[in-house]
Amino acid sequence: MVPRRRHRRSAARHHDHQPRRGAFGPRAIRALAYEAGTYHIDLDLEIFDHLDVVDFGDAHCPHGDAAAGHANIRSRVAEVASRRIVPIILGGDHSITWPAATAVADTYGYGNVGIVHFDAHADTADIIDGNLASHGTPMRRLIESGAVPGDRFVQVGLRGYWPPAETFSWMREQGMVWHTMQEIWERGFQAVLDDAVAEALERADHLYISVDVDSLDPAHAPGTGTPEPGGLTSADLLRAVRELARRHDVVGMDVVEVAPALRRERPHRERRPPPRVRGARRDGGTQARQRRLIRRVTRHLVFRRCPHVRSSSTPTPPATTPSPSPSR
Numbered sequence: 161m162v163p164r165r166r167h168r169r170s171a172a173r174h175h176d177h178q179p180r181r182g183a184f185g186p187r188a189i190r191a192l193a194y195e196a197g198t199y200h201i202d203l204d205l206e207i208f209d210h211l212d213v214v215d216f217g218d219a220h221c222p223h224g225d226a227a228a229g230h231a232n233i234r235s236r237v238a239e240v241a242s243r244r245i246v247p248i249i250l251g252g253d254h255s256i257t258w259p260a261a262t263a264v265a266d267t268y269g270y271g272n273v274g275i276v277h278f279d280a281h282a283d284t285a286d287i288i289d290g291n292l293a294s295h296g297t298p299m300r301r302l303i304e305s306g307a308v309p310g311d312r313f314v315q316v317g318l319r320g321y322w323p324p325a326e327t328f329s330w331m332r333e334q335g336m337v338w339h340t341m342q343e344i345w346e347r348g349f350q351a352v353l354d355d356a357v358a359e360a361l362e363r364a365d366h367l368y369i370s371v372d373v374d375s376l377d378p379a380h381a382p383g384t385g386t387p388e389p390g391g392l393t394s395a396d397l398l399r400a401v402r403e404l405a406r407r408h409d410v411v412g413m414d415v416v417e418v419a420p421a422l423r424r425e426r427p428h429r430e431r432r433p434p435p436r437v438r439g440a441r442r443d444g445g446t447q448a449r450q451r452r453l454i455r456r457v458t459r460h461l462v463f464r465r466c467p468h469v470r471s472s473s474t475p476t477p478p479a480t481t482p483s484p485s486p487s488r
Contacts, residue, residue, distance in 0.1 A: 185418030186218065186250045188383075216240060216247075226255065226293045234259035241267040241412060251416035253295035253385065254283055257370050258302055264368055264412040265307040273411065274312035274364030275302070276356060276404055278397060279372040280319050280388040282338065284331055295385070295417070296323075303334055308368070310334025314359045316352070316400070317341055317375040320388040341390055349396045356400075357407055369404060369413040371397070384417045 198207045219236040221229030233249070237260045240247040244267070249260045265273045277283075281296065284303075288294035292301070302308040310331070315338035331338070337359055339352045360367055373381040377391035392400075404410065 184420055185252055185416075188420035189250050189415075189418060190215075221252075226291075230255070230259040230293060234263045237263035237412070238266060246410065247412050249412075249414040249416075251414060251418065254279075254370075254372055254416045255293050255295045255298050256416060257283075257414055258293065258298040260414055261302055261368050261370070261412065262305065262307045264366075268366050268411060270306050271309055271312070272364060273308055273366045273368050274314070274360055275299075275308050275368045275370055276360050277313060277315045277370045277372075278317050278375040278392070278400070279315060279370070280317060280374045280391060281372070281386065282315060282318060282323055282327065282331060283372075284327055284336075285323055286327075310336045312364045313337065314356050314363070315339065316356055317344070317392050319390055341392075344392075349392075349400075353396075353400050353403060357403055360404065360408060365409065366411045367404065367408040369401060369410060371401065371413070371415045372417045373415065374417055383420045383422050385419050385422065386417070 199205075200207055216236070216239075219229070219233040221232060233256055237247050237249060241264045247260070247264070249256060261273070261275060265271075277299065283296050283298055284300045285294070285296045286292075286300060288296045291297070299313065303310045303313075311334065313334075313336045315336065317340075318338050319341040339356060344352050372384075374384045374386055374388060375392050376394060376397060378384075378387040378389060380391070380394040381387075401413075
């Protein structure tokens, strides 16, 4: 039997000044959380027989004030984690992982919480555009603060062209472990997942999961700030998170970089304009005028080519009775 645990879901709306950032992820996730049912088909269980879930509201993140926003996130998550309730934070850009995971580490102890991080990017830059609290720096801030040491990190799904080689050298010095999409392609996702789960189990007593939706291929999650082709499938990510939750003591989780305004909508099929008719006005003539012209042209052609055809509107001359021939 799965132990009954309490979960609270909170949302952090925060963004920096990157050109493709979006601050409406939490709102969109809530709007799409339709009531599809509570019975989990794969696991054969009724979810709310084992879990209590509460929407704990938003953490206030003033626009343009990252320090205040992060402080509010840390305080809000601490209200949940300190009661040994599992917080699930919805973002928002990835910088929110710094205060959120720190609040969880405050409860369970620095160094006692490991992170499995699904992302296309390592997010271990030192500084981006003069910003120490950017969406590309949270993992370095966690390591430098001591809340989550480098050897407690397992990253899955890295690919693309960032960060540079010197950043990966720093990551090796910290004892971080990562699995690239190239490795997943060569070995298979299940083999890499087994290694990632084992590495997470041996590195920390408790686990925090951080899911950047750009770990998914843009075909599965186009609405994100920094999409990278060649990513995970949604099926793989769902099963990876499920396996971690079944085998580890998950004490916190976030889902970040959801930017619904950037998703690609299916283009509407444009209606083709009506064919041009010789003599029709090109300066915005009405459709009724064009239809009348088409009827006149069509009638003219029919009468011209088929003289025996008469329009239904043309009166038929009355039948005449031949006059009797005069008697002889």
